[in-house]
Amino acid sequence: MSGDQSGGENDRPETGAFFARDRAWHPPAFAPGYKSSVLRSPQKALLSLDGTLSEITGPVFGHSMLGELDNDLIHNFAKPGESAIGERIIVHGRVLDERGRPVQDALVEFWQANAGGRYRHRKESYLAALDPNFGGCGRAITNGDGHYCFRTVKPGAYPWPNGVNDWRPAHIHFSIFGHGFAQRLITQMYFEGDPMIWKCPIVGAIPDRRAIEQLIAALDWGNTVPMDARAYKFDIVLRGRRSTFFENRPEGN
Amino acid sequence: MAQDLGYLKETASQTAGPYVHIGLTPNFCGIGGVYEADLGASMVNDRTLGQRITVTGRVIDGAGMPLKDALVEIWQADAAGLYNSPSERRGAADPNFAGWGRSPTGADDGMFTFETVKPGRVPFHDGRLMAPHISFWIVARGINIGLHTRMYFPDEAAANAADPLLARIEHRHRAETLVAAGRTPNYVFDIHLQGEKETVFLDI
Ligand SMILES: [Fe+2]
Numbered sequence: 001m002s003g004d005q006s007g008g009e010n011d012r013p014e015t016g017a018f019f020a021r022d023r024a025w026h027p028p029a030f031a032p033g034y035k036s037s038v039l040r041s042p043q044k045a046l047l048s049l050d051g052t053l054s055e056i057t058g059p060v061f062g063h064s065m066l067g068e069l070d071n072d073l074i075h076n077f078a079k080p081g082e083s084a085i086g087e088r089i090i091v092h093g094r095v096l097d098e099r100g101r102p103v104q105d106a107l108v109e110f111w112q113a114n115a116g117g118r119y120r121h122r123k124e125s126y127l128a129a130l131d132p133n134f135g136g137c138g139r140a141i142t143n144g145d146g147h148y149c150f151r152t153v154k155p156g157a158y159p160w161p162n163g164v165n166d167w168r169p170a171h172i173h174f175s176i177f178g179h180g181f182a183q184r185l186i187t188q189m190y191f192e193g194d195p196m197i198w199k200c201p202i203v204g205a206i207p208d209r210r211a212i213e214q215l216i217a218a219l220d221w222g223n224t225v226p227m228d229a230r231a232y233k234f235d236i237v238l239r240g241r242r243s244t245f246f247e248n249r250p251e252g253n
Numbered sequence: 254m255a256q257d258l259g260y261l262k263e264t265a266s267q268t269a270g271p272y273v274h275i276g277l278t279p280n281f282c283g284i285g286g287v288y289e290a291d292l293g294a295s296m297v298n299d300r301t302l303g304q305r306i307t308v309t310g311r312v313i314d315g316a317g318m319p320l321k322d323a324l325v326e327i328w329q330a331d332a333a334g335l336y337n338s339p340s341e342r343r344g345a346a347d348p349n350f351a352g353w354g355r356s357p358t359g360a361d362d363g364m365f366t367f368e369t370v371k372p373g374r375v376p377f378h379d380g381r382l383m384a385p386h387i388s389f390w391i392v393a394r395g396i397n398i399g400l401h402t403r404m405y406f407p408d409e410a411a412a413n414a415a416d417p418l419l420a421r422i423e424h425r426h427r428a429e430t431l432v433a434a435g436r437t438p439n440y441v442f443d444i445h446l447q448g449e450k451e452t453v454f455l456d457i
Contacts, residue, residue: 013339021456026266027397034268036395039315040446046456047421053375054388054403055457057338058328059353067288076287098260111276119272120284122360123322135284137276173269173276179340181328182457184390184399188267202268205397211265237261 016242017051018182019098027205034201035162055182056241061107063141070139071150073112077135084134086115086153088229091189091217094146095176098240102146106238107177109139110150117156117170126158151229154191162201169196169203178238189234190216266398273324273392278357293326293355296369300349303332303370306438308404311363312391315447319363323393325444326355327367327404329386334373358393371406371437377417384412384419386431391444401455404442405432427453 029041069076074084091110095103113119113136116128120136140148152172159167171188178184190197197203197216206212214237223231274282278291297305308327311319329352330336337346346352352372356365374382384405391400405413413419413432422428430452433440444452 013342015340015342022263023456025262029397031397034395034397036268037397038395040320040393040395041397042400042451042454043447044427044451044453046454047418048456049418049421050378051457052377052383052418053336053341054328054330054383054386055401057336057340059337059351060339065292070288077284096261098263100259100261109276111272119275121272121275121282123271135275135279135287137279137284137287139288173267173273175269175273175277179338181388181390182401184326184401185264185266186269186273186392186399187264188270206265206267208265211262214262214264215267237264239263240260 014179014241014244015056016244017056018180018239018241020048021239025208025211027207031201031205034205037205051180051182056180058177058180058183060105061141061177063105066139066141071148073134073136073138073150073152076138078133082133084114084153085131086134088151089154090149090151090223090225090229090231091172091234092147092149092220092223092231093217093234093236095142095148095178095236095238096146097178097238101240102142102144103178103238104142104144104146106142106146106148106179107139108142108148108236109137109175110172111137112152112155112172113158115153115156117158128156128158157196166201167196167199169194169200174236176236176238180241183238185236185238187236188215191232192216192219268394268397269324269392271322271394273322273394274357277324277355281357291355293353296351296354296367298349301370302347302350304438306369306371306440308367308369308387308433308440308442309364310433310442310444311365312358312393312444313446314395317448320358320393321360321363323358323363323365323391323396324355325358325365326353326390327369328353328388328390329369330372330375332370332373334375336375374412379417381415381417382412384409384416386416389442389444400446401457402444402452403431403455404440406440407432407434408436422453427451
């Protein structure tokens with residue numbers, strides 16, 4: 001934990017359980033338009049339970065674990081003096097919780113295809129070319145304000161075997177680890193103005209249009225670096241947690 | 254009308270997709286040199302307190318096939334039953350044990366593996382002790398929102414019988430889906446996404 005952050009409400013460890021997840025806002029497990037979900041979706045009811053210590057706690061990731069290029073996908077796999085090919089972009093935003101409070105020290109990990117839409121993976125079969133200078137992964141830890149940022153190239157769209165002619169809109173995969181194990185979240189970020197978002201069966205599994213719009217990063221002209229890189233802003237919201245107004249602890253803690 | 258509570262909506266989940274290993278275990282999938290080691294790959298060192306155990310298992314789909322593109326994370330208390338977390342207010346956990354692990358499911362056999370220690374008991378909301386358990390979270394292609402579950406120990410029959418979470422499972426035979434097979438120190442915890450043996454997943 002970065003102990004040098006300014007003291008304040010956000011620094012005090014919280015012990016309340018997380019708000020119940022609004023399952024109607026998330027894509028359902030079984031979404032037949034996304035064929036892979038058919039055999040991989042639980043079919044029985046989930047067991048619902050207010051979070052215990054096992055869910056409200058979580059590990060702390062220190063800023064010291066980060067390497068200098070961890071949040072620079074243009075260079076973190078490139079040969080010295082070289083860089084990845086593609087449209088240079090900066091992606092940044094804040095990790096907040098449902099109460100609007102910044103989530104400090106959240107671990108944000110991201111991965112993506114290269115500018116041609118090709119992943120660096122043994123099972124990847126798309127014919128677009130690999131970029132020898134692009135690995136496709138990066139990570140950051142949020143500061144006291146909940147802010148993270150990274151530099152990358154804009155990923156390309158790519159076809160995938162689902163329907164006869166399904167393509168993924170350009171996207172970046174995000175994994176976010178907040179303060180509790182129950183806050184764990186994986187999602188995908190899309191790009192403002194991409195018409196393919198609305199054709200995608202994975203996006204389409206999300207029932208509420210507003211939930212989809214929340215996954216679309218806005219072109220952030222203010223933070224665009226002249227003659228260098230355009231910026232996109234992507235805020236992420238994790239589950240909020242109850243305030244412990246009245247602690248009721250029979251065990252006498 | 255009343256005042257607006259001003260709450261935000263949680264960002265919607267999306268599948269981790271087929272290449273989650275690129276992002277979360279890049280060394281495992283051949284992307285070397287970006288990170289020194291994959292996060293969560295090693296949970297114990299030689300000063301960690303407690304009994305060493307190994308937990309292996311597979312994530313199995315509705316056709317009985319193990320997933321080879323899944324990612325599993327675990328979170329657990331230390332040997333004394335304390336979480337290494339700022340939200341843990343009962344005492345200081347073992348500084349040599351973070352309690353968090355991450356494992357890809359293997360490209361050949363679909364196995365995940367964790368070398369860890371057996372967790373101590375942790376209190377439920379009402380102060381009763383829960384049976385020793387490890388929290389699991391599973392993501393993969395085809396899983397639209399990460400799945401939470403727990404693993405309990407087969408050699409803790411008395412504690413399991415009194416566990417408040419296991420007691421909430423209405424269909425009693427399904428409680429068995431949360432109890433690992435094997436015995437000290439090698440436990441096997443297969444997670445079934447569907448079918449007769451579908452694991453109890455948690456909304457927690
Ligand atoms: Fe993707």
